[in-house]
Amino acid sequence: MKVNFLRRTLAGALLFAPLALAVPAGALAQSEFSEIKPPFAVDGGDKIEVNEFFWYGCIHCYNLEPYLEAWEKRLPADVAFRRIPAVFSNRLALDAGIYYTFEAMGLLDKLHRPFFDAIHRDGLKTDNREALAAWLQKQGVDSKKFYETLKSFGVQSKVRRAAQKTVASKIDGTPAMAVDGRFTVSAEQGGSREGMLKTVDKLVEMVRKKQ
Numbered sequence: 001m002k003v004n005f006l007r008r009t010l011a012g013a014l015l016f017a018p019l020a021l022a023v024p025a026g027a028l029a030q031s032e033f034s035e036i037k038p039p040f041a042v043d044g045g046d047k048i049e050v051n052e053f054f055w056y057g058c059i060h061c062y063n064l065e066p067y068l069e070a071w072e073k074r075l076p077a078d079v080a081f082r083r084i085p086a087v088f089s090n091r092l093a094l095d096a097g098i099y100y101t102f103e104a105m106g107l108l109d110k111l112h113r114p115f116f117d118a119i120h121r122d123g124l125k126t127d128n129r130e131a132l133a134a135w136l137q138k139q140g141v142d143s144k145k146f147y148e149t150l151k152s153f154g155v156q157s158k159v160r161r162a163a164q165k166t167v168a169s170k171i172d173g174t175p176a177m178a179v180d181g182r183f184t185v186s187a188e189q190g191g192s193r194e195g196m197l198k199t200v201d202k203l204v205e206m207v208r209k210k211q
Contacts (some may be wrong), residue, residue, distance in 0.1 A: 028206075032199050034184045040168035042181040047080040048207050050200060051178040053171055055086050056095045060187055061175045062120045065113065067193045079204055086174050087163035095126055100158040101150045111139060179203040 015035040042049035054061040072081050085096035098115070118124040118135055125131055133143035144206060149155060169178055177185045177200045185203070190196025 003008060023026045028199065028202055032048060032185070032189050033203060034170070034186070034189070036168070036178070036182055036184060037095065039180070039182040040165055040178075043080075043082070045080075048180055048204050048211075049080045050075075050180075051082050051084045051165075051169075051202065053084050053086040053166065053169060053174055053176040053178065054154065055092055056098070056119055056126060057088070057092075058174045059120060062116050064175050064187075064193050064196075065116060067197060069113075069117060071197045078208065084162050084165055084178075085159075086161065086166045086176075088166065091127065093159050096159045096162050097150050097155055098126060098132075099163075100155045101146060103158075104149050104155055104211050105141070105146070107139075107141065111141075116137065180207045182207070 042051075052061075052064075054064075063082075075081060083099070085092070085099045087093050087096050099108075099112075102111050102115070115124075119126065124135055129147075136143045136146055168181075169176070169184055171178075171186065172183055173186065174209055175196075177190075177196060179200055180203075181183075183203050185196055185199045187193075187196060190199055
C-alpha cells in the first residue's frame with residue numbers, strides 16, 4: 001500500500017528521542033534501511049524496541065504475518081516487539097481503533113490473526129458496521145461492548161498516538177519495520193519478507209553494540 005501523508009489531519013505534538021544513532025560504515029547498505037531524523041520515542045524501557053507498522057487491509061501485511069510470528073518467537077530477551085497500526089487517514093484510523101479495542105478487551109491474541117483472515121480470505125469490510133458486528137458475534141464478542149470500547153478515551157488516545165508515530169517514522173506505506181525509533185525498513189528495502197526481517201535483525205545488533 002502506498003499513500004501520501006495527510007499531515008493536516010494528523011496534527012499533534014510528537015514525542016522524539018533526543019539523539020539519532022550514527023550508522024557505522026559498511027554495517028548495512030544505505031539502500032537497505034532509512035534513518036529517522038529526529039527519531040521517535042519508544043516504549044521499550046531498557047529493551048530495544050522493534051515495531052511493525054501495519055494495516056489490516058494491506059495484503060502485504062497479511063502475507064508477512066506468518067513470517068513475523070515465527071520471527072517473534074526467536075527474539076532475544078533484550079528485544080521488545082510491538083505492532084503499531086499505521087494511520088494515514090480517517091479510514092485507517094478506524095482499523096487502528098479496532099486493533100486497540102481488541103487489546104483493551106483482552107482479545108488481541110485470540111482475534112488478531114482471525115481478523116486478518118476474515119478480511120483477506122472471507123472479504124470482511126471493516127467499515128461495514130453490520131458485517132463487523134456479525135463477525136464479532138461469531139467470535140463470541142458482545143458487539144455493543146466492542147463499539148463502546150472503540151469510542152472510549154483510552155482507545156482513541158492510542159489511535160492518536162499511533163497517528164503521531166506514523167508521521168514521525170516518515171514511512172509512506174505498509175508493512176514497514178522500525179528499530180529503536182531510529183531506523184525503518186520498508187518491504188521494498190528488504191527485498192523479500194525474509195530479507196526485511198534479516199535487515200531488522202542487523203539493525204538490532206547495531207543498536208545493541210552502540211548502547
